[in-house]
Amino acid sequence: MLPVVGYALTGLAFVGAAWSLALLVLDRRLDDPLFWLLAALEAGLLAQLIGGSVALAVSERVGIDGVTFVGYQITAAAALPVAVAWAASERTRWGVGVLLVACLTVAAMVQRMLQVWQG
Amino acid sequence: MGPGRVLVAVYGVFALSATARSVVQIADSFGTAPAAYTLSAVAAAVYLVATVALAGRGATARLVAWGAVSTELVGVVAVGTWTVLDPNLLADETVWSAYGAGYGYVPLVLPVLGLGWLWRTRRGGTEPAAGASDRT
Numbered sequence: 655m656l657p658v659v660g661y662a663l664t665g666l667a668f669v670g671a672a673w674s675l676a677l678l679v680l681d682r683r684l685d686d687p688l689f690w691l692l693a694a695l696e697a698g699l700l701a702q703l704i705g706g707s708v709a710l711a712v713s714e715r716v717g718i719d720g721v722t723f724v725g726y727q728i729t730a731a732a733a734l735p736v737a738v739a740w741a742a743s744e745r746t747r748w749g750v751g752v753l754l755v756a757c758l759t760v761a762a763m764v765q766r767m768l769q770v771w772q773g
Numbered sequence: 774m775g776p777g778r779v780l781v782a783v784y785g786v787f788a789l790s791a792t793a794r795s796v797v798q799i800a801d802s803f804g805t806a807p808a809a810y811t812l813s814a815v816a817a818a819v820y821l822v823a824t825v826a827l828a829g830r831g832a833t834a835r836l837v838a839w840g841a842v843s844t845e846l847v848g849v850v851a852v853g854t855w856t857v858l859d860p861n862l863l864a865d866e867t868v869w870s871a872y873g874a875g876y877g878y879v880p881l882v883l884p885v886l887g888l889g890w891l892w893r894t895r896r897g898g899t900e901p902a903a904g905a906s907d908r909t
Binding site: 721722725729733737740741744746748749751752754755756759 | 774775776777778779782783786789793797
């Protein structure tokens with residue numbers, strides 16, 4: 655995988671987490687800017703899933719745990735929509751709390767992807 | 774569910790990651806650390822049960838949640854203390870080793886929050902209606 659993509663995804667996830675935290679503190683609900691930010695993050699995670707899997711397939715490096723790597727990519731890309739759906743069914747401020755957890759989890763999973771890719 | 778939804782989300786993350794890690798450990802190299810990997814599998818099962826029970830409704834779900842979260846607290850304290858006193862006890866890390874230090878001590882904090890949540894929302898408790906006054 656391209657490290658720069660990993661850093662960009664991590665950055666987006668942290669911005670999403672900070673935004674979610676701000677909404678939680680201010681007692682607001684999911685707003686348009688956060689929604690589009692999460693949509694961009696999801697698009698990036700899907701691109702990572704495709705690009706990373708192709709890179710894994712064509713790479714001749716040894717020592718990469720491919721199952722774990724692809725597992726993180728799939729889980730990260732799947733986790734965000736699930737979290738948004740789970741958050742949307744909560745009418746109190748705690749819905750964005752779920753998004754906060756999701757963004758931090760995505761950031762952690764992208765870090766693990768980078769580590770696994772290093773071998 | 775209010776703040777309980779965030780709790781369930783964190784439990785879900787731990788259930789998922791502990792299960793995935795445990796499956797990889799057991800499928801890959803069970804023989805190198807059978808005790809640690811069995812413990813990982815037990816911890817994963819406890820997180821799965823706790824997540825489903827905390828997300829569920831009704832008296833049975835609550836009872837199961839009390840049991841699972843209590844088991845989790847006893848597990849992380851017992852395994853944590855044991856591995857701190859004897860770091861060479863287990864041949865590999867588990868989610869509960871050193872009180873969950875490898876996971877930012879979340880495994881130690883989570884059951885405390887879980888028990889607090891179950892206590893606060895018990896029947897006759899002080900849990901307000903959704904959105905009414907859950908300012909913190």
